[in-house]
Amino acid sequence: MPTYRPGPVSLIIAAFVALFLLMPLLAVIPVSLTPSRMLAMPSGELSLRHYRALVEDPRWLQSILLSIRIGVVSSAFSTVLALCFSLGVWMFQPRFTAALVGFVLLPMVVPPVVSAITLYFLLTSISGFSAFFGYDTWLGVAMAHSVMTVPFATVLMLVSLSQLDRRIDLAARGLGATVWERATRIIMPNIKFGIITAALLSFVLSWEEIGVTLFITSVNAITLPRLMWMGLRDNIDPAIAALSVILIIITVLVLAVRSFVARQRGGY
Amino acid sequence: MRFYLSDRMGAALLMAPLLLFLVLAYAWPFLGVVKWSFTLPTPGLGQYEALLTDDLVQSVFIRTLRIAAVVTVVSVAAAYAITVVWVRGTPAQRLIAEFCILVPFWISVLTRAFGWVALLSNRGLINTWLQAIGFISEPLALVRNEFGVIVGMTHFLIPFAVFPLASAMRSLDDRVLLAARGLGSSRMRTFWTVFVPMTRSGIIGAAMIVFVFSLGFFVTPAILGGGRSVMIAELIYLRIFQSPDWGLGAAISVVLVLFVGALMALLFRYVRPKQLI
Numbered sequence: 001m002p003t004y005r006p007g008p009v010s011l012i013i014a015a016f017v018a019l020f021l022l023m024p025l026l027a028v029i030p031v032s033l034t035p036s037r038m039l040a041m042p043s044g045e046l047s048l049r050h051y052r053a054l055v056e057d058p059r060w061l062q063s064i065l066l067s068i069r070i071g072v073v074s075s076a077f078s079t080v081l082a083l084c085f086s087l088g089v090w091m092f093q094p095r096f097t098a099a100l101v102g103f104v105l106l107p108m109v110v111p112p113v114v115s116a117i118t119l120y121f122l123l124t125s126i127s128g129f130s131a132f133f134g135y136d137t138w139l140g141v142a143m144a145h146s147v148m149t150v151p152f153a154t155v156l157m158l159v160s161l162s163q164l165d166r167r168i169d170l171a172a173r174g175l176g177a178t179v180w181e182r183a184t185r186i187i188m189p190n191i192k193f194g195i196i197t198a199a200l201l202s203f204v205l206s207w208e209e210i211g212v213t214l215f216i217t218s219v220n221a222i223t224l225p226r227l228m229w230m231g232l233r234d235n236i237d238p239a240i241a242a243l244s245v246i247l248i249i250i251t252v253l254v255l256a257v258r259s260f261v262a263r264q265r266g267g268y
Numbered sequence: 269m270r271f272y273l274s275d276r277m278g279a280a281l282l283m284a285p286l287l288l289f290l291v292l293a294y295a296w297p298f299l300g301v302v303k304w305s306f307t308l309p310t311p312g313l314g315q316y317e318a319l320l321t322d323d324l325v326q327s328v329f330i331r332t333l334r335i336a337a338v339v340t341v342v343s344v345a346a347a348y349a350i351t352v353v354w355v356r357g358t359p360a361q362r363l364i365a366e367f368c369i370l371v372p373f374w375i376s377v378l379t380r381a382f383g384w385v386a387l388l389s390n391r392g393l394i395n396t397w398l399q400a401i402g403f404i405s406e407p408l409a410l411v412r413n414e415f416g417v418i419v420g421m422t423h424f425l426i427p428f429a430v431f432p433l434a435s436a437m438r439s440l441d442d443r444v445l446l447a448a449r450g451l452g453s454s455r456m457r458t459f460w461t462v463f464v465p466m467t468r469s470g471i472i473g474a475a476m477i478v479f480v481f482s483l484g485f486f487v488t489p490a491i492l493g494g495g496r497s498v499m500i501a502e503l504i505y506l507r508i509f510q511s512p513d514w515g516l517g518a519a520i521s522v523v524l525v526l527f528v529g530a531l532m533a534l535l536f537r538y539v540r541p542k543q544l545i
Contacts, residue, residue, distance in 0.1 A: 004445040006352045007455045011361070014353040017346045018368040021426060024383025025372065027393050031386045039389065041396045081286040088282030092275050104286060107294060111484020111528055113501035114301075114521045115294075117508060121304070122297035147293050150286065179278045208376035211486050211501075215508070228378045232385070232491055241386065244379040251374050255367075 025248050032241035039236040050242040059227060060243070067207055067224040070138055074145035075202035081146070082153035082198060087183050090161040091169065101158070108151035116215040119144040123216050136220045144216055145206040152205060153198040160194025161187075301518045308515030315519035325503070325520070332499045335414065335489075336482035339421045344474050346422065347429035354430070355437040373427035381491040384420045385411060388492075412494030420492040425481055429474035436470025476535045480528055500524060 006014070034040050035047035054060045085104065089097055107115050120135075123144065127134030134140050164187065172186045188195065210225040217226055231237040305315050319325055354365035372380060387393045388410035395407040410416055444466070448458040464471075486501035493499070498506070500520060507517035 004356060004442055004449070005358065006356055006361075007459075009456075010349065010352050010459075011357075013349040014365065017350040017426070018365065020346065021350075021368045021372050021423065024380055024387055024423060025375065027383050027387040028379070030393070038391075039386065040391045041393060081289060084282045085286040088279045091282075092279030094276070094279045094283070100283065100287065103295075104290060106290070109480075109528075109532065111480075111501065111524055113484050113486050113504050114298075114525050116486075117504060117517060117521050118294060118298045118301055120508065121300045122293055125297070125300070143293060147290065150290070154286075179274075204374070208378070210376070210378055214486075214505070225376065225378055228382075229487075232378065232382060236385065236389075240382055244382055247379055248371075248375060252371055255370055255374065259366075 028241045028244045028248070031238055032245045034238055034241075036238070039238055039241075050238045051246075053239045054242055054246075057239070059222075060224075060239070063222050063224045063227040066138060066221065070142045070145060070221075070223060071203045071206040073139075074142040074149060074206045075199050077142070078146040078150040078153050078202045079195065079199040082150050082157050083188075083195060086154055086157035086161055087187065089158065090164075091179070091182065091187070101154070104154050105151045107147050108155075112148075112211040115148060116212040119147060119212055120215040135216060136218045138221045141213060141216060141221050141223065142206075144212050145209055146202075148209060148212055149202040149205045153202050156194055156198040156201060157191065160191040160197075164190050302522055304514050305518035305522050308518070309513075315515045316523075318516060319519055319523060325516075328498055328500060328503045331414075331497065332483060335418060335421070335497075335499060336479050338418055339425060339482045340475050340479045342418070343422045343425045343429050343478050344433075344471060347426045347433055347474060348471070350426070351430050351433040351437060355434050369427050369430050372423065377424060377487045378491075380424060381420055381488050384416065384423065384492055388416055388419070411492055412496055414493070414497045416492035416494075417489045417497050417499070420488040421482055421485060424485075424488055425478045428481060429478050432473035432477065433467065433470040436467040436473075440466050472535070472538060476531065480531055483528060484524060 030041055031039060032050055033046040033048070034042040035045055035049065036042075088094070089101065094100075123135040123140045125134075126140065127136075131137075132139065133143075168190070169182055169186055172182050177186065208225055209223075210229060213223055213226050214229065217223070222230075228240050228243065231240050306312070308315075350365055350369060353361050354369060355362075357365060385392065389395070390407040390409075392411075394410065395404075398404045399407065410419075440463070445458060445462060448462045449455075453461070484501050485499060486505065489497065489499045490502050490505070493502070504517045504520050504524075507513045507520070
């Protein structure tokens with residue numbers, strides 16, 4: 001069957017766009033190898049000192065561990081909440097479903113800076129009552145990240161539920177299964193790929209969250225993006241280039257594995 | 269009747285935790301921000317008056333709209349070009365296009381902004397090379413200005429424009445295009461008079477998404493603008509943390525939400541939500 005393929009003009013323009021998209025990712029590689037203390041191109045000799053700095057400077061390691069802790073807690077929290085909510089929507093199809101889902105998706109569509117000032121208000125209010133759960137605490141950051149990631153987790157759950165055949169649930173119900181049994185033994189095993197994806201996406205979104213984090217942390221809860229931000233704003237630290245190279249390599253590897261697995265499974 | 273009741277109870281029990289969480293952790297504090305905008309520093313509409321009269325606030329609003337408009341046009345056009353190849357190219361072309369779209373998409377906004385700093389700054393790649401080959405003697409000012417902000421934001425937003433465009437292009441019937449070609453229309457003419465008009469809903473969706481995102485964008489303008497080309501989001505940040513004027517920061521946030529809400533309402537009048545994904 002003949003198909004309509006892009007012509008040479010389209011291909012050339014697309015190639016420029018592709019180059020534009022990859023350029024900044026490639027540019028950090030030479031900068032990360034500079035022997036200089038400041039942001040500069042290496043001239044002549046190359047050095048791994050900025051990679052060494054990542055390992056030797058305890059600040060980087062501390063913030064990586066903190067980001068992982070916040071990511072795991074907030075992702076677990078938002079995955080569980082999103083799962084329960086989506087199960088409720090799918091199993092019972094209550095009235096006002098559209099309005100309720102719309103409400104849950106708000107943190108995703110409201111401009112992030114407005115969510116940031118909102119969460120700043122929340123956490124500074126909480127700080128009045130509790131010293132370890134509020135502004136500039138890791139639990140406060142984890143909760144704020146949950147607010148920001150829960151819409152994405154919900155969307156993924158609802159999409160995977162929409163592909164599920166309702167008749168298997170009706171059969172279970174007809175055979176006398178309780179709501180709990182239907183949810184845990186019939187529905188959840190069938191959407192486990194969606195649940196895992198939602199948890200992973202929530203973790204990644206929390207791991208790289210910066211817009212909200214900037215508003216709700218100052219000196220104690222320094223996540224990895226927050227530390228990168230500090231290094232970018234003051235005096236550009238080439239250690240950020242080294243870190244960026246590592247993060248880019250991890251991203252490329254994960255995407256390659258994912259596309260390989262998707263190919264093996266056939267389709268998505 | 270018993271079934272009906274227990275169904276409703278079950279739904280309520282399952283849906284309540286998330287709804288309760290978002291009411292307490294999102295809706296309630298947002299109302300608090302709205303309250304700030306009317307009560308700080310003095311009760312009344314003073315902050316909203318200031319929005320209309322303050323020259324700095326006005327110039328930031330105009331700059332934000334201008335940057336958002338330029339970024340929207342450039343990103344949608346660039347996204348269109350690469351989406352054509354991603355959706356309609358040969359398998360090898362598709363794979364390369366997908367790689368170029370998804371890798372930047374998954375990389376954090378900070379890394380990407382930093383990449384542009386590494387390319388565009390005075391001691392960055394582009395200026396170093398141009399000076400090395402003797403093309404320029406003084407470094408070009410490519411960053412810490414509006415140009416840098418537009419480049420960085422366009423780079424960030426292209427992948428977001430790709431998804432609605434791709435869905436519009438995928439649902440397009442090949443036979444229409446082949447018919448146009450068969451009837452003697454040139455490649456260019458088929459593209460402009462058949463292909464582009466038939467993907468209109470995707471273009472509108474992509475433009476809306478990019479425009480709305482650009483309005484509230486914080487990280488990229490703050491890094492690549494270097495404090496000189498401040499956009500709305502950075503202005504809110506500065507009003508909260510540098511010249512504590514919480515009332516004005518809150519009032520700007522409220523106006524931003526209302527503006528974005530109006531834009532979304534407009535979008536959904538013309539495009540059904542499911543056409544966007």
